[in-house]
Amino acid sequence: MLQLPSEKGDVPLYMQIADTLRRLIDDRTLKPGEKIPPTRELRDRFDVSTITVEAGLKVLVDEKYLVRHPRRGTFINPALAWQGARQVSEKLVIRIVFGGIDLNDRYWFIVLNALEGSPKLAKADKLFCRLRPGVPDGEQIDRLAEGCSGLVLCGYTPRALIEGLSERRKPFVMIGGLDSDAPAQVEIDAVVHDDIHRAFLSTRHLLDLEHRRICCVAGPAGSRLAGDIETGYRAALKEYNLPRSAAMIVPVAAHTIKAGFEAGLKLLTASPRPSAVFACDDRLAVGVAKAALHLGFRIPEDLSLVGCGNQDIARILSPELTTTPSYPERSAEIAVDKLFGQLNDPQHRRSRTVLQITELVIGGTTRIWRPSPELSERLIHSNRI
Structure with a gap:
């Protein structure tokens, strides 16, 4: 008794x-x-x-x-x-961690605003930090875990951090994916977009327009995102009975206009040259468009172009970019719900929520493939650059 x-x-x-x-x-x-x-x-x-x-x-x-x-x-x-009961009763502390992304990225800016404006986090202290490049060691993981109730991991997260936080029984949720294609060895709460189907829809749209030489620009190289994009792209080619050798993939290190421009110069001066490009981010697509215009190609007459994300930058092109939507506000909302599930329920079941991509935002950068007579002249010129 x-x-x-x-x-x-x-x-x-x-x-x-x-x-x-x-x-x-x-x-x-x-x-x-x-x-x-x-x-x-x-x-x-x-x-x-x-x-x-x-x-x-x-x-x-x-x-x-x-x-x-x-x-x-x-x-x-x-x-x-992970912390004393009186601290829990007085204050909730949430650490928001950004890894492998540009903090000026519009998508992540919207995610950050949604986390800051979340009603559930209104009374919480929010701490912000950025991961250093490379694999975090135990000391760094301890510092991230210390002094907070839970973490929201945004962008591309190292698997070592996921497994380290799990070992420390620290609540966390991911918005985005891992920085490598290797799966995590622990169950995690995560919110991701269906990038496999996104790539499939985008590539199939170009195939429906009779393009058969379609290049995929994907990155960050080696990431889970790049792997999913390539999977969806190859699945669309396979559906059209194109051989595996028909795949044209250009890896990039980051989602920037500069990286897209460099990729565009490379693929548009190669032989055979693609008639269409699918880029896994709108900024990459804009960079490819800049390279095409620099080399004298017209969009969409000489090159069709599809991006990803439906970002504001997609509308600075003329014509506007064909792209697929993303849902940053919804991602943040679901992530907060998952994190509070861990905080409040000892038997909370962790899961990966996949936001479905079911539509294309059709702009003016895609059209049925009909090579113009004067294209050969411009090809000869571009290959001399």
Whole structure:
């Protein structure tokens, strides 16, 4: 039987129950995430009434020591695994980490604004940091995990960080993917776009327009995103019974106009030259367009072009870029819900939410492939550059 402290005879019994359980939680006799005995069992152990037990438990629920789940029971708050209960009850601290992305990127700017404006995070302290290039070591992972309730990982996250946070039982959620094509060895909460189907739709659109020499510009090289883009691109070629050798893939290190321009110069002066380009980011597509215009090609008469993301930059081209949409606000909303699922539910099941891409935003940069008579002259000229 659990014993109430006899020296606190002037303290109400329900408060003595709360104090006793709080002490057991603080000294880890009762561990974070553990289910506590049902009320009737606590009633018998403390030798008090059911009403008294319920009143004591309510105190600890209000203090965030306990969390209750209908039909499942009452649990020690899993947040106590990474910081003291009084800190949890007073302040939620969320660290937002950016990895492998340009902080001036419009997409991630929208994600950041959505996280900052999230009603669930309105009372939370939000800390922002950027990952250093390379694989994080244990000391760096400790610094990221320390002093926060949970993390939102944005961009391209190293697998070592995912596995390190999991080992430390630190709640986290990903918006985006891993920085390598190798899968994580742990279950994670993540929000991603269906980039395989995005690439399939974009490539099939060009195939429907009778293009057969379609180049795919994908990156960051070696990332999960690049792998998914290539998978969708190859699937569309296969659907049209094109041989595997028909694939033309140009890897890039970053999603920038400069990287797109350099890729465009390379692929447009190669032989055979593509009649269409699908780029995995609108900025890359704009860079390819700049290279095409620099070499004297017309869009879409000589080169059809499809981007990704439906970013503002897609509309600076004339004609406007054909592209596919992305959903940064929805990504942030789902990520916050997943993170709070971990914070509030010791039995939360981690999962990967895939946002479906089902449409193209048709601009003026694609058309049916009909090579013009004067194109050969410009090809000869471009190949001399």
